[in-house]
Amino acid sequence: MEEFQHQLFTVLGALICFHILVKCILFLKYIFPHTWNALPQAFFRSQGEWAVVTGAGDGLGKAYCFELAKRGLNIVMISRTLEKLQRAAAEIEQATGQQVKIIQADFTKDSVYENIEESLEGLEIGVLVNNVGMLHNPLPCRFLNGPDVDESLINCNIISVTKMTQIVLKQMxxxxxxxxxxxxxxxxxxxxxxxxxxSASKAFICTFSKALQAEYKEKGIIIQVVAPFGVSTPMTMHQKPSLITKMPEEFVNESLDYVTFGDEIFGCLAHEILACILRLIPLWVFHSDRxxxxxxxxxxxYLKRNWKKP
Structure with missing residues (x-):
């Protein structure tokens, strides 16, 4: 019996070590993306002529527009503020020479999609970036202490992803x-x-994307969820860049190198490492009152130290 237990624990230990070794080897792809699975220079352009980006007026959306244009795609920018769109479109056209089309749309409203679909008609769309989103409470607070819940967050964070995907996926x-x-x-x-x-609205995007990828991966379509931890954007009140908090341009440039690395990525090496560390911490720690x-x-x-009275 003792010999059997010894053999059993030996086998289990070997399997655990093998599992950890495989995970470590697979993690190397984030450290050496250009060596592990280098994308052809024309990869993004080979998907189609146009890229569509929501929430494109600033932050991550604008950065995706610039980077995809640099990689050879014409850009459709969709956002709420026309002036921001026009300014960013002119910058992209001048810097890259690619065509830029703008569509003004407020994704907190459920009535914008008919106009968007009509505006996209006839375009060969190779890339869709569902970036638009909003924070219910910019600073951490308990549910009842935050703003009243309305349809805006659901429309912006959830409905926009499903509707835009439905519009573009048909032609893909x-x-x-x-x-x-x-x-x-x-x-x-x-x-x-x-x-x-x-958190709940972004969890929907994770589940939706992974399920959709399972449905359409055999049809040559890549559907990937990108889950950053910290990017300095207007939504995060332009947090100071650090080892974890990335500038939008830096984050986007790195994340686009990972598009063939699976159905979920965290977008950059620092965030991939942070995700691995957080997974080691029991969930009850984050859920504790302390x-x-x-x-x-x-x-x-932080607010008391940094808040400047008008």
């Missing part, structure tokens, strides 16, 4: 190729207290 299926990038958040990969509504109080206290102190 016919052509048997295409790339859809759905922007979620690291906070959507686990139930995140103090950002309850935002942790939540520590977060609220930390942000309260």
């Amino acid at each position: 299926e016919l052509r048997q190729k295409g790339l859809i990038l759905n922007l979620s958040s690291g906070l959507g990969t686990f139930p995140c207290p103090l950002y309850t509504m935002y 942790f939540q109080e520590a977060v609220l206290t930390t942000f309260s102190g």
